[in-house]
Amino acid sequence: MDSRHLETLLWVVRLGGIGAAAQHLNLTQPAVTRRIQELERELGAKVLQRQGRKVVLTPLGQSCLERAERILSEVAMMKVAAGGDAAVGTIRVGVVESIALTWFQSFVARIERRYPKVRLEIDADLAGGLAAKLTRRQIDIALLPGPVDLPGSVRISLGSCTLKWLGHPRFCPQDHDFTAAALADLPTIGMPQDASVYHLMVSWFLKAGITPQFIHRCNSFSVMSLLVRRGIGVSLLPAELFTEDLAAGTLKILIEDPKTEDMEYSAAYLRATDNPLVPQLAALAREESWFLGTPRGRNDRRGSEIPLRF
16 A cells, blocks of 8 residues: 555545645645545545535545554654654744744754755744644644644743843933833834734733733834834834844833743644654754753854844
8 A cells, every 4th residue: 555645645634625635745636636546446445525515534534544644653753763864754844033033043954964855844924823824734843932722732842031122222211210101102013913922012011001002013023123123113022132232232121110921932733743753853943942041152052143133
């Protein structure tokens, strides 16, 4: 029996149809249909049947699917056990910009060295988008901030970073004692609601008894950082990623009270993944994460720090 037929059945079921499976496997829809038909000929019975517009498993298909998951997992694990060079395939990695612009390059370099035949498909998005894509199995692993509460998911902590209200020095005269109300009067740059930091920003204002009025919204960490540096507005940002700006005085911490919550980061994947490399990539991400140590400490050891200059 051709393992490709089992893999095709697996993705038709996981993604809910022939078309989605074809796109994932980089095949045409007729090619996916032929693989299913060949599998059914080998088994002597149907594994899929139509229910309206949906394709569902027959009882034989359900039994076949359970075995297919185990078989494909065992095959993949044997390839990994044979050595890094034997690991072949594509892993879809979702990542937020705050990671993509800092230690992600070191993470990718580690993968290239250990698994030279593994190809990455990198998807940069906000945390909410990545969580949704992980649920729909459009990505295999997500490196993201905020709580990860997905059914059947595994969460590997990547540490945390401290968020501070940062702004251009023009917003912070030396003789000015900032209050939360005064901060709310400044042009504030917020993120969309599917970004984890959005909820921390709203929570901070509510804790201070203020309803926030975001003047601008931006779905890009790099663009928001640029706007804050240029004095267009102020925002809640990871202070550890702006140590050089703070030391040089080109950015200022505007207010310390009420205290802001730390931003937790995680590597998340679905427990039922059929690729045994995914948990190993989560472990590599933890080793590379700046949020388990200072960026400067990482830079001293590997020389990989990327200044957040835009």
